Ligand SMILES: CC(=O)N[C@H]1[C@@H](OP(=O)(O)OP(=O)(O)OC[C@H]2O[C@@H](n3ccc(=O)[nH]c3=O)[C@H](O)[C@@H]2O)O[C@H](CO)[C@@H](O)[C@@H]1O
């Protein structure tokens with residue numbers, strides 16, 4: 117079985133951070149909105165990006181890696197029919213709708229995949245597309261968003277009932293080429309939204325207010341090419357700082373935008389960690405034992421739901437009880453069941469985890485059930501005595517490029533292993 121084997125470690129050193137997955141997935145769709153060359157710098161080398169390149173190939177979007185940058189040209193794109201199987205392999209395939217609706221008047225796509233931690237509705241995306249004049253058809257393994265013959269996307273005022281980064285970015289893309297003005301109210305303020313707005317503006321879009329809860333878009337007739345650098349991944353940066361603290365080490369995380377990490381840094385400070393913060397780096401100071409704290413997740417700039425899992429691992433070693441209240445995905449606690457196999461003693465109760473602290477962990481077989489669950493298990497494995505065997509590593513591969521090499525470079529004892537018998541069978545049946 118493919119797995120990581122992790123042993124007790126102390127992380128020290130310095131490390132750069134790759135481009136953000138959650139930005140890149142939107143930017144890679146937005147890059148197909150112009151017929152001209154779009155050059156994306158800092159795109160992470162992760163599974164979700166490989167799937168997108170596969171989708172590009174299917175519909176004749178040219179892409180090429182050159183000097184570490186991704187050159188994309190959709191001048192000869194064939195259609196907005198995206199393979200349902202491939203688009204269901206990751207969550208954010210829905211961005212192809214926002215990107216292609218104006219161009220083809222019809223986008224057919226598989227239902228969103230991605231991490232499975234309970235209900236992840238898309239009705240706010242649907243509401244937004246409908247407000248701009250589109251209709252939607254639900255089929256068995258895919259859905260179709262379309263404009264009736266002769267109809268165009270027309271700008272509108274859209275109020276999101278919940279704050280959603282996905283719907284904000286999707287409707288932003290569609291609105292950029294809609295006729296007239298669109299106003300998005302109760303929009304998400306995430307750095308990834310701002311990153312997308314920056315790139316679209318470079319392509320010629322007229323957008324004001326990205327990063328606030330009201331975004332105003334004045335439609336333009338067409339977009340052109342551009343060069344854009346993906347923002348650094350704040351979730352990887354945060355995970356590495358937590359990992360350093362949890363293992364009793366000190367790591368300088370470089371090439372980041374420290375402001376994007378303010379909520380996590382504030383909570384880590386409450387737990388007793390200290391930091392040196394530079395213009396583009398953060399370094400933690402060594403801490404022996406964190407203090408127990410209360411964390412509540414929320415949309416940016418609140419504490420990210422994607423960082424509560426590594427935070428949970430750190431708090432297993434705290435000097436008193438901690439509590440994490442999950443407001444974005446109330447059932448996102450599968451990592452806690454796995455951490456309990458290592459001896460964490462976490463109790464899950466009504467959208468909340470209670471982490472008793474002061475628990476010594478012991479290596480065991482555990483399963484990464486989503487990207488962030490995986491990173492919490494690596495951290496816990498480095499805190500535990502003995503060997504921790506982590507399966508389900510394809511989840512980590514969706515979001516953390518070269519995760520083994522990254523941790524190894526900081527002194528982490530982690531190795532990738534695969535079962536030789538299974539490997540042999542693969543070779544023989546190939
Ligand atoms: C690829 C990507 O960028 N994934 C991130 C994105 O997911 P994703 O874009 O799916 O998450 P959203 O920001 O849309 O979701 C935020 C909240 O809104 C709710 N909602 C969302 C859409 C909708 O139509 N209706 C609705 O009720 C969700 O259930 C959730 O409670 O933001 C999540 C929340 O920060 C992160 O965990 C994911 O890593």
Ligand SMILES: C=C(OP(=O)(O)O)C(=O)O
Nearest residue numbers: 207208230231422487488
């Ligand atoms: C939930 C996540 O990803 P996705 O939305 O792509 O499933 C994540 O990155 O933690």
